Amino acid sequence: MKIEHIGICVAAPISMGEWYRDNLGFKIIRSAGDDIDGVSFVVDGEGKTILELGRLPEGPPLDGRSLLPLQLHIAVECEDPSAEAERLIDAGAELLGESPRNRYKGEKILICDPWGYTIQLVNRKDKLRENK
Numbered sequence: 001m002k003i004e005h006i007g008i009c010v011a012a013p014i015s016m017g018e019w020y021r022d023n024l025g026f027k028i029i030r031s032a033g034d035d036i037d038g039v040s041f042v043v044d045g046e047g048k049t050i051l052e053l054g055r056l057p058e059g060p061p062l063d064g065r066s067l068l069p070l071q072l073h074i075a076v077e078c079e080d081p082s083a084e085a086e087r088l089i090d091a092g093a094e095l096l097g098e099s100p101r102n103r104y105k106g107e108k109i110l111i112c113d114p115w116g117y118t119i120q121l122v123n124r125k126d127k128l129r130e131n132k
Contacts, residue, residue: 064116
């Protein structure tokens with residue numbers, strides 16, 4: 001088995017999909033509706049991980065700002081987390097700081113996107129995937 005996608009009920013699925021495309025290099029593979037009752041499927045730059053950003057009319061979206069940053073976060077691997085954080089802040093993200101739990105080597109910076117959902121910018125010197 002493998003993960004087909006991860007779905008998150010968010011406040012603005014169409015706008016978020018576009019922001020993730022424009023600023024994280026994700027690709028929108030499917031989008032329908034609007035920010036009130038819509039969905040965006042986005043895939044990471046390697047085409048491996050799909051996020052479903054959706055909004056359900058029968059219930060409230062997940063309130064990212066009410067969660068602790070590591071309760072729900074999207075970790076994005078990048079070469080220079082500090083530089084990427086600065087670039088993303090210029091695009092509307094907010095700096096949360098260094099990851100408070102850093103048991104593994106590497107730099108990890110926490111930001112939140114313009115809707116309050118946490119993104120962890122990661123450059124690991126010891127790849128977790130090596131621990132099989």
